[in-house]
Amino acid sequence: MSGRDAMDHGVRLHDGRVFTVKAGETLLEAALRCGLRVPHNCRVGACATCRCKVVSGRARSLVDRAYALPQEELGNAVFLACQTLPLSDLVVDWTLQPGEPQLPPGDDPES
Amino acid sequence: MHHYLKHAFLIAVVPLVAGLLVLAPRWAFMAPLFLMAFHVALDMGTSRDTTVPSYRFPRVVDAYLYLHIAVTVFCLAMLLWFAAGPASWLELLGASFTVGFLISGSTLVGHELTHRVTDRFAMLAGRVSLALVGDAQFSISHVYGHHVNVATAKDAATARRGENLYAFAVRSTLGQYREAWQIERRRLRGRSRRARALANRVISGLGMTAVVLAVFWLFAGWRGLAAYALVWASTKFMFEAVNYIEHYGLVRVPGSPVEARHSWDCSTRAACNILLNLPRHAHHHADPSVKYWALRPTEGSPDLPYGYIAHIALAMIPPLWHRFSAPRLAEWDATMATPGERELAALANRLSGHRLLVRAAIPGERPSPIN
Numbered sequence: 001m002s003g004r005d006a007m008d009h010g011v012r013l014h015d016g017r018v019f020t021v022k023a024g025e026t027l028l029e030a031a032l033r034c035g036l037r038v039p040h041n042c043r044v045g046a047c048a049t050c051r052c053k054v055v056s057g058r059a060r061s062l063v064d065r066a067y068a069l070p071q072e073e074l075g076n077a078v079f080l081a082c083q084t085l086p087l088s089d090l091v092v093d094w095t096l097q098p099g100e101p102q103l104p105p106g107d108d109p110e111s
Numbered sequence: 112m113h114h115y116l117k118h119a120f121l122i123a124v125v126p127l128v129a130g131l132l133v134l135a136p137r138w139a140f141m142a143p144l145f146l147m148a149f150h151v152a153l154d155m156g157t158s159r160d161t162t163v164p165s166y167r168f169p170r171v172v173d174a175y176l177y178l179h180i181a182v183t184v185f186c187l188a189m190l191l192w193f194a195a196g197p198a199s200w201l202e203l204l205g206a207s208f209t210v211g212f213l214i215s216g217s218t219l220v221g222h223e224l225t226h227r228v229t230d231r232f233a234m235l236a237g238r239v240s241l242a243l244v245g246d247a248q249f250s251i252s253h254v255y256g257h258h259v260n261v262a263t264a265k266d267a268a269t270a271r272r273g274e275n276l277y278a279f280a281v282r283s284t285l286g287q288y289r290e291a292w293q294i295e296r297r298r299l300r301g302r303s304r305r306a307r308a309l310a311n312r313v314i315s316g317l318g319m320t321a322v323v324l325a326v327f328w329l330f331a332g333w334r335g336l337a338a339y340a341l342v343w344a345s346t347k348f349m350f351e352a353v354n355y356i357e358h359y360g361l362v363r364v365p366g367s368p369v370e371a372r373h374s375w376d377c378s379t380r381a382a383c384n385i386l387l388n389l390p391r392h393a394h395h396h397a398d399p400s401v402k403y404w405a406l407r408p409t410e411g412s413p414d415l416p417y418g419y420i421a422h423i424a425l426a427m428i429p430p431l432w433h434r435f436s437a438p439r440l441a442e443w444d445a446t447m448a449t450p451g452e453r454e455l456a457a458l459a460n461r462l463s464g465h466r467l468l469v470r471a472a473i474p475g476e477r478p479s480p481i482n
Contacts, residue, residue, distance in 0.1 A: 041368050044399045045228065046255040062229040066298040067255050083228075 009086040014055075014093040026062070027052070027081040027092070038081065038094055045083040052081050057090035114164040115171050117384040118404065121216045122178045129186040132209055133193045139205030143212040147420050153381035154418025160380040161408045172404045175387075179220045180240050186214050187243065187323070187342070194331035194338040207338040211345025217244045218350040219387050223403050225250035238316060243323060245343040246350070247316025248291035256290040258399060262363035262373040272360040272440065272456075273463025275429035280351035288313070352423040356415060357392050359426075360440045362448070362455040369396050371412040372447040378408045379418035390419055413443050437467035444471075 009021050011030070021030035028050055031038045040050040045063040054077045062083040065074055081094070128146070132139045166172060190210045194203055217240045224237025234250070241247045252267070260266035267286025270279045291313050299307045308314060327335035356375060363373050377383070377390035393409035394401065415422050426432045444456045460468040 042258045042399075043397075044226070044254050044258045047259040064298060066300075067294065071301055 009057075010089045011086065012089075012091050014095055021086050025085075027059075027079070027084045027086065027090075029082075031081065040082060043082045045080045048080065050081040051078055052092050052094040053078050055091040055093050058087040059090060060085050060087055114166065115168075117160075118172055118175055118387055120385045121219075121387075122175055122182050125213045125216065126182050126185050129189050129210060129213055132206055133189050136193070136198055136202035136206050139202070139209045142209045146212075147424065150381045150385065150420040151418060151424070154379035154421060157380045159378040160383050161378050163405065163407050166404060169402070169404065173402070176220050176224055176240075177236060179216060180236060180243070183214045183217045183240065183243050186210050187339075190338055190342065191327055191330055191335060194327070194334045200334075203334060203338055204341065207341035208345050211244075211342035212349060214244060214342070215346040215349035216386075217241065218246060218249065218346065218353075219389055221246070221249060222253065222389070223387060226254065226399050228254065238312075239319060242316050242319035244346040244350075245320045245323075246347065247319055248288055248313050250316070251291040251294050251312055252287040254399075255294045256287070258369075258396065260365075261369055261396060262358055262361045263365045265365065266358075268354045268358075269361070270355045270359040271463070272459040273433070273465035273468050276352060276355050276426040276432070277429075279355050280348055283351050283354055284347060349423075352426060353386075353389070353419065355426055356419065356422045359436060360459070361413070361443065362452050362459055364449070364451040364455065367449075367451070371397065371409045372443070374409075374412055375415045376409055376412040377415040377419060377422075379416075382419040386419055390415070411447075413439065413447065433465055433467055437465070437471060440468070441471050 006023050008023055010018060011021055011027065012018050013036075017036065019030055019034040019036060021027060025033070028038065028040050028043070032040075038050065041047045042049070045061075045065075046068050048068045051069065051073070059079055061079055062085065063080070065078075065080060065083075068080055069078055124146075128142050132142055187210070190206060193206050198206070221237045221241035221244075224233045224240060227233035227237070238247050238250050241249050257266055257268045260269075262269050264271075267283050267290055270276075270283075274282075295311045295313050296307075299310055302310070324336065324339060327339045329335075331338065358374060361373050361375070363369065371393040374392040374396050376393045379390070382390040387403045388406040389395070389403070391406040391408055393412035394406045397409070417425075425435055440456070440460075444453055448456055460471050463469065
């Protein structure tokens, strides 16, 4: 698909596990294909369950991350794995606590 | 060949009926009834369609989506021409209502296209498709609200136990706008006031609809505005009726994974073929990036046995709907729900205020699950 990287990239996780992201695959798709148990849920880039930090390497988000992540994380290399394509080999910290979904904000708690 | 044609019903039949109805406006009200009867007959009279054909040329079935936008514009143009002409107000009423019914598929198409968040052209086309029927906000509230919060009290588009279709349609409509607005505000926080207003997709969506309204006003004045308002109301009602049956009464512990049991699935032929596999809803929630023609029926999801239109017709008569759904929810609670969900379900039953459901919340008084 246009704009997608045509190369495979290697990813090393915080705990040393390694997997390959094929061209056009998202981080989450690749991790699941390789049988890794990683936090995820909605798969549309909204619930922030799959958020992870790119410690080294370059990645591209397919969607506007501001939909799901707080401001300070945007500048801090935090990505949503289900919407992220690697642009180089990556080192990823996938231990972030799956925080409360950011959306919709500040309204009624469950009753 | 058949596989290519099975999703072509809307783009083939809708413009035909729209053409006929401006020629014979007296019969306009009959068109939705006839089409619904046809749909139900096909659902009930033929075997279920559980096939997932692989397409050699997926571009063909993909093109239906874009063609549908042209069909919608054609129908609106026919109505505008009709409104600007000498038709009586009653005829205009019938034609507008029916055109709204006919082009309610725009919401299906808009839904499919606005899930392709990484494809700019599809996103734009999807938002146009939604804006033509006055609902571009759906591209925001659905993806970033509904998909996260489905089957919880936070989600405007999940129907609660005991809630009737009409109350739901109003609450869901207003709630989705509220969600979409909050989501856009949150996304754009930190930008300047001017940038926020320009980039806000709720505002730009309303702007697109305003263009349609302006055209109707320009060519047909008040009659045009009234006609478009009716189109909006009738499309919106059909759309909210679909939202209503997709997740009615299902509950989920907030934050827990969205599973097959959180959507009502439906495999009847007309529903799946005509409505672009939207009834294969559990799979859609499991992987929203799957294109409509590749959606599968899902094992382990609760089933709508009679098809979408039949269930919508049931929902339009709330006492019938509750009699149908209460035992099925009891079955869901007993066989599919987790312990946490069972607690939420019991609470929802008590809060529903409906005698069939309240009774189910009392141990030993559960209506017998369907066999």
